[in-house]
Amino acid sequence: GAGVSQSPSNKVTEKGKDVELRCDPISGHTALYWYRQRLGQGLEFLIYFQGNSAPDKSGLPSDRFSAERTGESVSTLTIQRTQQEDSAVYLCASSFSRGSRDNGYTFGSGTRLTVV
Amino acid sequence: DQQVKQNSPSLSVQEGRISILNCDYTNSMFDYFLWYKKYPAEGPTFLISISSIKDKNEDGRFTVFLNKSAKHLSLHIVPSQPGDSAVYFCAASLPYGGSQGNLIFGKGTKLSVKP
Numbered sequence: 001g002a003g004v005s006q007s008p009s010n011k012v013t014e015k016g017k018d019v020e021l022r023c024d025p026i027s028g029h030t031a032l033y034w035y036r037q038r039l040g041q042g043l044e045f046l047i048y049f050q051g052n053s054a055p056d057k058s059g060l061p062s063d064r065f066s067a068e069r070t071g072e073s074v075s076t077l078t079i080q081r082t083q084q085e086d087s088a089v090y091l092c093a094s095s096f097s098r099g100s101r102d103n104g105y106t107f108g109s110g111t112r113l114t115v116v
Numbered sequence: 117d118q119q120v121k122q123n124s125p126s127l128s129v130q131e132g133r134i135s136i137l138n139c140d141y142t143n144s145m146f147d148y149f150l151w152y153k154k155y156p157a158e159g160p161t162f163l164i165s166i167s168s169i170k171d172k173n174e175d176g177r178f179t180v181f182l183n184k185s186a187k188h189l190s191l192h193i194v195p196s197q198p199g200d201s202a203v204y205f206c207a208a209s210l211p212y213g214g215s216q217g218n219l220i221f222g223k224g225t226k227l228s229v230k231p
Contacts (some may be wrong), residue, residue, distance in 0.1 A: 042224050091159055093159070104150045104162045105219065
């Protein structure tokens with residue numbers, strides 16, 4: 001597709017349930033990033049993938065969070081046993097290479113997760 | 117420890133006037149800086165960038181200034197238009213091969229341009 005696609009756009013879930021968020025990056029982009037933005041906060045780095053290298057998971061807030069990406073395609077972010085503090089907009093971005101400089105990253109529109 | 121700081125959460129400007137959004141950083145190893153713009157219900161979009169070897173970069177109504185000695189950059193929008201109303205994020209990047217390689221974002225400044 002022409003841009004980064006994320007699904008679902010909105011998700012309401014009950015506390016304790018698991019959720020899975022999906023990101024389709026731009027074709028050919030080797031790097032893929034997940035960020036989240038909680039209400040009134042800035043963009044918080046979660047994880048990034050670069051090709052077939054081991055992902056940088058340094059931003060994941062707890063072991064309830066995990067993400068996968070097969071090759072240079074779709075990525076899924078999974079949150080297990082969701083808590084209310086997980087409520088946020090989860091943003092995915094992709095770029096041609098790690099730390100792409102020319103024009104940064106291309107972001108998707110995000111998934112708004114609400115844990116009730 | 118916040119490496120990229122945007123100390124003003126919001127800014128209100130009259131249409132036609134100049135908007136100045138500020139950003140401070142603490143890591144002197146950052147060598148590339150970017151500004152993103154975010155409308156509600158949309159992802160951030162790239163606006164303008166600057167390399168640390170420059171002190172100014174201009175693109176139409178948008179100019180970014182970099183003061184390395186002060187570890188400060190600013191985004192100027194002249195003249196401001198109501199369509200510029202959005203949240204603006206400052207981001208910084210380490211040289212390729214740095215510890216993370218991803219962009220480090222500030223918390224954003226919400227700009228409101230009033231007609």
